[in-house]
Amino acid sequence: MAFSERIARLKSSLIREILAAAQRPEVMSFAGGLPAEPMLPKVDWAEMPASMGQYGMSEGEPALREAIAAEARKLGVPCDASQVLIVSGSQQTLDLASKLFIDPGTEVLLEAPTYLAALQAFQLFGANCLTVPLGAEGPDVAALRQRLETSKPAFAYLIPTFQNPSGVRYTEARRDEVAAALDEFGVTLIEDEPYRELVFDAGAATPLVSRLKKSSWIYTGTVSKTLLPGLRVGFLIATPDLFPHLLRLKQSADLHTNRIGQWQALQWFGTEAYSGHLAELRDFYRIRRDAMQAQLEEHFGDLADWNIPQGGLFFWLTLKNKIDTRSLLDKALKENVAFMPGEPFFTDPDANPGHLRLNFSHVAPERLGEGLRRLAAVIREAQAAA
Known part of the structure; x- marks a missing residue:
């Protein structure tokens, strides 16, 4: 079968694959940029004109x-x-x-x-x-x-x-x-x-x-x-x-x-209504960011460096002892934890090991600590074996 030449350059999306693997309810996912489901607003469709279906x-x-x-x-x-x-x-x-x-x-x-x-x-x-x-x-x-x-x-x-x-x-x-x-x-x-x-x-x-x-x-x-x-x-x-x-x-x-x-x-x-929703959203995510910062200090303080984000949905961690974090994915998922390796965010992934992107919006604060503890243990084990 003859495909276009660009198909040879077509890559699957690692983040979409991780999100698919993290669909199990027991998985604590720090992987995607998923908004927190409790903050998805209730919407009303009753007044929508029928013409919108055209x-x-x-x-x-x-x-x-x-x-x-x-x-x-x-x-x-x-x-x-x-x-x-x-x-x-x-x-x-x-x-x-x-x-x-x-x-x-x-x-x-x-x-x-x-x-x-x-x-x-x-x-x-x-x-x-x-x-x-x-x-x-x-x-x-x-x-x-x-x-x-x-x-x-x-x-x-x-x-x-x-x-x-x-x-x-x-x-x-x-x-x-x-x-x-x-x-x-x-x-x-x-x-x-x-x-x-x-x-x-x-x-x-x-x-x-x-x-x-x-x-x-x-x-x-x-x-x-x-x-x-x-x-x-x-x-x-x-x-x-x-x-x-x-x-x-x-x-x-x-x-x-x-x-x-x-x-x-x-x-x-x-x-x-939108302005009010945004204010609530910022307060909600600020609390979750602060909760993750506290847990990162406890579990990752000796493992990585990072800056506290002033907005958005992510922490970006750089490991002090660099390893390819893509190699940690399967082990983390076996511990019911998902995260996003940092290497795919670079044009040359193999030359940029040792980063993780962690989303703080999706996992409830009471589960954050356990998820980060498990992820830190996976990283320590891999570093010790390297």
């Missing part, structure tokens, strides 16, 4: 596009509703952007580490993924500028606010420096912001796209982390030179995003 506009529901544009402008994103495209989760933005920009060998610029499903999408289309090291304040600017001086990436894909997997939030100064470099070298920016609303302190985080003066950009977000991931409703906002192409690609992919999910998202977006 085909809709490829761009998305006009009222939802207006609401998203209004909220984006409050953040400083220069846009109007005509630049908003409703997508099937922000993952679809990455697929559309890949189709727009990437041919085999096309260079793209990423943080190291970066979101593994973005890597999966870009590599599927044959991208040559260049990386810049990510520190506590954001990307290494000297390394970024060196990359831009020696190559011409089609775009830079960045997650400046509570980055996945590291949890890093770029400082305001670093945001200015990164935006200035992209402008100087004329590089398009894809800014991914799924965790923006899950903030646990008063720190600032103005989007990078609001600082760009010359470069084209795509800004993408989702309601998956704040409302219901099952709705599969996300959005992208793009500069006018990019938007028509993205719209046509959307039309060829799935005609339009699920209208029923769009209607439900519109009942929340920009409302007082």
Whole structure:
């Protein structure tokens, strides 16, 4: 059977495989970015018009596009509703952007580490993924500028606010420096912001796209982390030179995003009820983050280093004694614990051993300690045998 040449580059998603293995109720899963089920809001469908069952506009529901544009402008994103495209989760933005920009060998610029499903999408289309090291304040600017001086990436894909997997939030100064470099070298920016609303302190985080003066950009977000991931409703906002192409690609992919999910998202977006829900969500996750921090200090204090995330859903641990954490998965699952190895978040996994991404939103605080104790024991045993 003759498949397309890109199928040779198609990789399975390790995180999806782990989530499938972790479906048993006895498994304590720190693996996925799953919202806490007690915080999934109760939704009402009674008022939904029957017309929502009909085909809709490829761009998305006009009222939802207006609401998203209004909220984006409050953040400083220069846009109007005509630049908003409703997508099937922000993952679809990455697929559309890949189709727009990437041919085999096309260079793209990423943080190291970066979101593994973005890597999966870009590599599927044959991208040559260049990386810049990510520190506590954001990307290494000297390394970024060196990359831009020696190559011409089609775009830079960045997650400046509570980055996945590291949890890093770029400082305001670093945001200015990164935006200035992209402008100087004329590089398009894809800014991914799924965790923006899950903030646990008063720190600032103005989007990078609001600082760009010359470069084209795509800004993408989702309601998956704040409302219901099952709705599969996300959005992208793009500069006018990019938007028509993205719209046509959307039309060829799935005609339009699920209208029923769009209607439900519109009942929340920009409302007082949504603001109240977000406040409750932040308080809930702050408690879970603090509970995990306390348990990590007890069980991982001698094993790993980490920073306390100021938002998002993850802790990013670096083992003091590096081993390939992918080798720990089966042993951890036998102990009814799931976690996400850190290696797949790098373009060269084998060269970057010794990291773990741990989600703190999903496991109840009273089970956290036992799960982390078991995981720490698995790591100690593997290190002793190495």
